Amino acid sequence: MNILIADDHQVVRKGLVFFFQTQEDIEVAYEASNGEEVLDYMTNNQADVVILDIQMPKMDGIETAKQLREQFPCTKIVMLTSFSDYDTVIPAVQAGVNGYQMKDIDPDKLAEVIRRVHKGETMIDEKAASQLMTHVTGAHQQEEEKRVNELTRREKDVLKEIMKGRSNKEIADHLFITEKTVKTHLSNVFSKLEVHDRTQAALFGVKYMK
Template sequence: MTIRIMIADDHKVVRKGLEFFFQTQPDIEVVGEADGGKELLEKLAETNVELVLLDVQMPDMDGIETMKRIRENFPAMKVLMLTSFSDYDTVIPAIQAGANGYQLKDIDPDELANVIRKIHKGETMIDSKAAAQLMTHVTGSNETEEKKRIGELTKREMDVLQEIMQGKSNKEIANTLFITEKTVKTHVSNIFLKLEVQDRTQAALFGVKYLSS
């Protein structure tokens, strides 16, 4: 099965470089490109696309606002933010806006292709370097303390955290693990408490940092 993607980046050399690389991947097809958010939204309305590679900084409409518009108009669309920025003020808004993944442009091309495949299957893929930096902002603690926290999770709580990392809802987690939605809510609350995080995004970042290596 071929994954149909569209690339949105205001640098033509980036778009063409990515398109050239994806021609070497038999299961990934570039069906369009755009130099900004407005052009992207127009083309998405006219083209059958399954996944978008979206830059953060674009002149007419930045990636965060574009991400919000995509969620409003194309709720099922998979979106991978591909950018040079790993700072807290860029990554968190992108994930909160609904991005399915966040990767830096220095990623190995073959790894990028694998990330696209995983996102297409429903996983949430956040660059480990960005996640590590984010967790410093989120928890305000050192790595030893963070490892101790994640070590306090029970096996079932760890299972739930893995599902949260894939962006699944409580209902979806319940169906996957064959437990009730009420039980999932209890596990999620315990995870937040033990990891000392405020929401699912922060919990997922914790998992990316310590469970994805």
């Protein structure tokens, strides 16, 4: 397996090269100090796995990952960085990296990460994974809130009545509408919230309506 190491700190690069020389199945094909050098090399050469630092001059790791994913879709990408914050992890994953690891990782574990990424697995550090979960959860909540906001005023009135456990007849009497109209509103509520029953709709209401 051929790998490319990109990091603007020579000490880091040399340390990685020295370590990988102890691994029989991993060969360092090239060292780069920025993203432009990575792309220049890849234009005429092949690397199975590219290891990228986030912060590099001329072209950083995120932009380099995007370019690699577009131009060399079969190449595996591992981000090796000191940053595990939301604003770094999410863009890296969105750029298409196959792995995201911290620089304090045990060298032998890093070698195993590279092997597994090469085989097609996705390897995300625990700290980075927690940021991903926060992102996914936040996006899910935003989508649910959006659905609730799409309800008309009358549909929200009906949803509030559902939250109180009232029957269709009780809702009709309380809102001074027919049961047929209640059923129509209920159907719209279920459809817009993408739920199948009154209980699920009520849970939406409890969660997002004040």
